[in-house]
């Protein structure tokens with residue numbers, strides 16, 4: 001028996017959440033009604049009933065409290081069709097580890113004999129293909145063996161979320177308590193070593209994001225959007241009514257089933273509006289995925305409510321309309337700034353001509369910065385845009401024709417992502433990180449404002465987080481290997497590139513509409529070729545100034561430069577058998593020692609592997625103050641307590657690293673500046689006296705020498721960065737060649753990569769040459785100073801001799 005920690009509704013019902021199984025057959029109407037009312041806690045207390053958050057204690061039940069009458073009805077129909085279901089149920093009872101789906105009941109209600117049930121035994125689940133993955137989880141299509149029922153199993157890596165196990169527990173609880181046709185619920189969940197397995201309905205068409213990436217890169221037509229959004233809005237209306245804020249509404253979390261059913265999933269960061277105390281404070285935390293996050297969520301301390309979901313809903317509408325979210329091309333912190341500073345994005349009345357006025361109006365209503373002016377989900381549902389929406393079974397179904405199975409799409413997208421990433425292994429993130437500061441005048445000018453602080457957080461964050469440890473999940477001894485020996489390329493955070501590499505900046509501006517245009521152009525990164533007024537040059541100059549102004553920016557530079565390369569490297573490129581999957585549950589990065597920081601883009605989606613940053617690397621280059629910020633695959637969680645903004649400001653831009661503050665080091669000291677000692681050998685007594693008394697080495701040389709040391713150290717850091725980049729690139733190349741060996745057509749990419757690599761080598765060589773030239777210069781200058789001092793000494797002696805002679809003469 002594999003090691004696992006079963007989370008069960010034991011018959012003993014000792015745990016606060018332990019609730020007995022539902023009735024076997026069709027529940028009498030009254031009973032169902034009662035059960036229904038119990039299914040979601042009227043009192044937040046039930047919801048908050050806590051399970052010990054410590055990992056070992058996760059052996060407690062997180063199982064489902066499934067209840068909906070509708071599902072019970074379906075279950076009955078299913079049972080009629082499938083005799084195994086009943087058998088499955090009794091099998092579970094025999095095992096004594098049964099988690100039944102059905103209406104919520106107290107343990108006093110006798111357990112039914114045969115119900116559609118799900119056990120908390122990993123061995124009862126056969127994991128098949130990977131159908132998606134997110135920040136903390138990999139989702140598999142799976143079969144519940146006792147009943148042969150297809151399900152989805154989300155394997156949440158608890159090591160990855162160990163800083164926030166509470167969220168995991170909440171997600172499991174929330175999902176199990178859900179009772180709405182448009183919200184994904186869990187059948188049951190249980191811990192398997194360091195993973196939490198959440199069993200849920202399999203949504204055979206995956207997420208809307210998947211669909212767009214595969215077949216609709218420019219977004220869907222309006223009728224489809226209306227239908228999808230209406231179903232999503234119904235889900236939100238339900239969740240809000242129940243007191244929940246979803247906090248991660250986006251196309252990647254809107255799932256579709258083959259009949260065209262639309263459900264909102266992923267409660268990883270949902271919050272309960274009834275929360276008090278710590279949980280309430282947690283809502284001063286900003287959580288979500290930057291592009292979709294409401295302005296009030298991004299402003300620590302202001303607090304937010306369910307209206308944040310309405311903002312995200314509006315962004316999701318734009319995402320479905322264009323194939324990508326607004327600002328998705330930018331690095332996350334830039335997105336934060338743009339969301340806060342720019343006018344809200346929207347559908348352009350002129351350029352988005354294909355969309356109706358009513359659609360544009362609806363989006364504009366959602367994307368109002370003042371949350372109090374946003375409509376509730378309930379009100380929004382009454383908008384004319386939704387009134388005319390067609391049933392999803394008709395309209396959504398129509399977009400699903402002729403598509404390969406979900407797992408094949410996911411695999412293809414992963415390979416494409418890997419290829420894209422490999423091509424991008426020389427990321428422009430340095431420039432992006434810099435442009436974030438340099439392009440935005442307000443930020444540049446107000447170094448002590450929030451924006452500047454955010455910039456510093458961004459920079460520091462990348463050095464703080466770390467890769468998780470390899471999972472140790474002992475799964476089931478499942479023997480099936482049919483499941484497409486997992487290709488293993490987990491995709492990338494840049495998967496968005498797949499859909500809209502060409503002209504997406506244009507389309508983004510289009511999406512944002514005229515309201516935005518001006519400000520957005522202002523915010524274009526310095527790398528942009530669209531800069532209409534030479535701003536690019538200006539910001540490049542500023543970048544240089546910044547770059548050389550001190551170590552603060554410098555650290556940001558090398559932190560951000562390493563993101564994607566580390567990211568690729570950590571992917572498990574090789575094939576993976578199903579048994580491996582069951583052993584591992586979630587695929588973990590193998591090489592976790594590499595540096596990693598923020599993604600270069602803010603777009604986060606289901607094909608993005610989690611971004612984790614490494615501990616140690618940056619610290620080893622120069623211990624930077626650590627600040628807690630969780631950033632996972634573009635999803636942020638920054639708590640106002642954790643981020644000591646004041647401290648961020650304390651770092652002076654021109655401050656020198658500690659080692660240089662300790663005093664001038666003459667290790668490589670000499671000035672390359674304009675200083676010069678007047679070596680003119682005038683022999684007038686006065687001049688000689690001046691020379692004799694001058695403290696050239698102390699007062700003139702030292703500042704120059706210090707300056708030079710700083711510059712040299714900066715160059716050395718650059719070299720170190722480049723060295724690291726080289727190492728990373730080597731690993732990427734290895735990964736890439738594996739991709740090739742998997743039969744993909746990436747030869748061109750490989751040669752490009754080789755070109756980049758040799759370029760990097762050249763840069764490195766140039767840097768080294770520069771260092772050695774500087775060293776030579778330093779040595780020459782030192783020699784010069786030394787000679788000068790010797791000369792001075794001679795002058796002094798000569799002066800003394802002269803004086804003595806004069807004295808003698810006088811005598």
Ligand SMILES: Nc1ncnc2c1ncn2[C@@H]1O[C@H](COP(=O)(O)OP(=O)(O)OP(=O)(O)O)[C@@H](O)[C@H]1O
Pocket residue numbers: 131132133134135136137138139152154184200201202203204206207210248252253255265266267268605606607633635
């Ligand atoms: N029930 C399901 N059926 C089919 N595919 C699913 C199901 N649940 C999730 N997926 C796929 O797996 C992806 C990741 O799932 P999910 O969003 O729950 O993980 P996560 O780690 O919480 O992600 P995120 O990064 O959004 O927080 C989804 O985007 C979707 O494509």
